Amino acid sequence: MAGGEPSEQDAAKSVAKEKRVMSSEVVDSNPYSRLMALKRMGIVDNYERIRDYSVAIVGVGGVGSVAAEMLTRCGIGRLLLYDYDTVELANMNRLFFQPHQAGMTKTDAAVQTLTGINPDVVLESYTQNITTVEGFNKFMGSLTRNMKGERLDGKSGVDLVLSCVDNYEARMVVNQVQSQPCMQAYDLFFRRPAMNLVKPGWNQVVASGIDEKTLKREGVCAASLPTTMGIIAGLLVQNTLKYLLGFGVVSKYLGYSALKDFFPTMEMKPNPQCTNNSCLQRQREFEATKPARDAAAKAEAERLAAEEALAATVSLHEENEWNICLMDDEEPKDVRERVPDIPSSSGNLPEGLFRELPDSEVLDKSVISSESFVDAEGDLEDLQRQLEALNSF
């Protein structure tokens, strides 16, 4: 699929393949069991919806490639990948690409790896430079096809654009796309949010700190680490999942200062004097929908608060971070059963207290049963039912 946009036939063919059922069955052979568990846990209402979504990733480098792998493992419906660069050994300091892929285009190498990981994802590889006129036109054209490869006559066929590029020009070009929301991962070379073209509702994930003295310049090699890149990709895709599947709070701007583990957040406002007419049009549309968004945000905040209140009520043992045990007249036998091989009283502890954990001598001598602690908690199914009832208001 390299060397430009795939034909409509290609795209249609790639989607015609049989996808595996997204099952919630708890068996080792089910690649989706731990994702579908997000439903049972009451975190995501309808996880299967992820198959309906198309995400475009512009820039398949240290951040974009890891974001692509995460979305692929999550079972995203379709990924559109854009990059004109080739894999080099100098890229091995970040996750994803392997030395044997050196010399391949990044988009083709990514499709090779991602297909192996999850053949259910529709992958489109666009090996092109979007900052050329031809590349930009192809880029815009590719965004107007839906998952079946059908042209949508100017309407967007992509739900979200992830901007993971490493240079200013490409970021400015992505900013020209006004037809769908976009999240930007600011890489380590580039630290100036392009405020004058930021679209209303756009979200930003920004890396800074460890490499803030880094510049991208001819003949100068910029430092980067697999840690920082992986963290940024993780925060970006976490935000993407929250945005697409409707859970948690979607961050508008989240920074990461690696040297001090500091994560600044802020609200970003659109520029009412933006020179991009399309941006101004989106700003007016965004302003018009503000009451509806405010109401939805309020409802979500209330839902989360209620969820937390419930969790605080029901999670007496789950959340007991300090291992404090209350000696209730009704409960001592039950509590003591949690660690069967602990003496029922400990001579050197004040009356009414006992150790939840065996002391080191006991631990050294005994083989610890792998089932000792798993039955300690309340009836999970019951709690889930309560939580779901609360969530469905």
Place this chain on the structure above:
Amino acid sequence: MAGGEPSEQDAAKSVAKEKRVMSSEVVDSNPYSRLMALKRMGIVDNYERIRDYSVAIVGVGGVGSVAAEMLTRCGIGRLLLYDYDTVELANMNRLFFQPHQAGMTKTDAAVQTLTGINPDVVLESYTQNITTVEGFNKFMGSLTRNMKGERLDGKSGVDLVLSCVDNYEARMVVNQVQSQPCMQAYDLFFRRPAMNLVKPGWNQVVASGIDEKTLKREGVCAASLPTTMGIIAGLLVQNTLKYLLGFGVVSKYLGYSALKDFFPTMEMKPNPQCTNNSCLQRQREFEATKPARDAAAKAEAERLAAEEALAATVSLHEENEWNICLMDDEEPKDVRERVPDIPSSSGNLPEGLFRELPDSEVLDKSVISSESFVDAEGDLEDLQRQLEALNSF
């Protein structure tokens, strides 16, 4: 190397292989160029030191496997990997393992992948359950060999233990290791820091939030995401690099609440009433070295403050996040040269202001030169020299 600890001959053989030179040459074929750039940038004094370090990773699952890959790509000297589990398709919702590895032990699959990524890293695979008496003894024995495979007669041959296990028993067993520092990644199932066995100086990276209602129970499948696991692995290895290579601030405790992108930090104190005698001994030793540590921490804080002050002084354009241009009498020509294809004045802007970016019409029509923005900044070499001089006090 599967099925227990490697013999001393095996270990010696694996280290005898020729490692590639850790070069800072900026060429595409150099896998270390972007790591060694951390030295040139003044962030790490001596990056090559990473080859002297041995890190043990206990638990090669959603967090441990990604941590292993990150350290491998960073060129760590030696990794010791412990797990008794096999790869299943149900693990494909997290990074690292591939479907074709299903059925392999996690340690063998990890060694296979990591060797391909960076053959310079010495990898030791321990396929064993450390919570059995036999497994624990082997585990402790393996920690007393150095990188050449030589026994150290009880002294530790490992610089750091990363605890990436998913159950309480294993975490308690890792807590028994008193001979070297350890960082713990609390996975999503387990949220109670084991305060009564935490050793002085231990560091914690904790995930919570999105899966806080998750429990590990027989027949119940716990939810997890590649995002949360990847972020935790990234934070853990970032902290590891800071600890081993001596840069930035090493976090004592860092949490991640995924639903709200909240990252709580705190200091953790050892328990003076701990039942583990070895822990109490370490507490006394740690207390004795407090003055030296305080002095080092103060010096590091001062170094960072000085570095920041310098960065603030020299980075007028690098740090200009809001694209504000000061019109100095001496500078207008220079500033305007930054974007050659912008008109020198814009009719609809107040006097004295001009656009740094082309407006959308210009951008649509022109092919953007990929070199337009790269020469804008000051003399990097000069700034680096200043910074290095400052760092060397």
